[in-house]
Amino acid sequence: MSHTKVLVADDDPNVCEIIRLYFAKQQIDLVVASDGRQALELVEKESPDMIILDVMMPQMDGFEACREIRKRWDTPIIMLTAKDEEFDRVLGLELGADDYVTKPFSPRELVARIRAILRRMQPREKVEEDAARLLTFDQLSIDLDKREVIAAGEKISFRPKEFDLLVHLAKSPGSVFSREQLLEQIWGFDYFGDIRTIDVHIKKIRQRLSKLPYECIHTVWGIGYKFEVDK
Structure with missing residues (x-):
């Protein structure tokens, strides 16, 4: 330290x-x-x-x-x-x-x-197993290397954990993740804070993607969240 x-x-x-x-x-x-x-x-x-x-x-x-x-x-x-x-x-x-x-x-x-x-x-040194470094969903694109998000033709600024959370969900469209799973995957086992931090970050992501003509982050009541383009 x-x-x-x-x-x-x-x-x-x-x-x-x-x-x-x-x-x-x-x-x-x-x-x-x-x-x-x-x-x-x-x-x-x-x-x-x-x-x-x-x-x-x-x-x-x-x-x-x-x-x-x-x-x-x-x-x-x-x-x-x-x-x-x-x-x-x-x-x-x-x-x-x-x-x-x-x-x-x-x-x-x-x-x-x-x-x-x-x-x-700290930057993650983990090598991505999948070859796709650009996730695209109609009017939404996520560049994993540049850590950039383009929504409805506009570059959107994301904070590090917001970007990581969006990528984690977008890599598995339709899959439902509980808040506990998302905390473990994005924040790690040593996170001390409130599980509500997931809800706050999801709210921020939705606000940043508000110019899209469709929803892509969906709440699965009683469980958690999933990524799915709903045109």
Whole structure:
């Protein structure tokens, strides 16, 4: 975990000090911000490998900071919240956060989640068994090598996990995958977060493909999701 730089934005100095002491033992470089606005400035200046945002902060809260960061950067984000409420968890994911940790938390768990997310962000070296590197479905094309999606003649920007999830479904048209299966295949066994992250990512994919004249991601009630072009 050497040479990893993590930005923590939290207005509680005690929380920051606990994180600092534990991170030092793990060879993690820590950059601290006391509010959301300062966090935005430090993301620009420091280019951290990971961002940890407390939800409740002065000047700019964690949700707004997450929204602003996602306009410019794909840096992984973990939200810290004192509330164990589904609304906060889902809102954070919808704004682009990769995971969340509920206060009070164990520094060891926080580091484990950081490591898990950074592992998932590494490029996959797995050789694709199928020769097809371009998936085409009428007005939708997915280029696996360029990691590009063209929908209704327009190039659509996807975040890494959204793209991976779309490709996984599109490679098996008509096959139904449960949320658990998708989490295992895309996020891996070491994912700590909420299973609802699948629903949030599916919602994002549907929004990005909204210009298509047909649906291609279908909900199979009580089970999960499938890819099928429904003209």
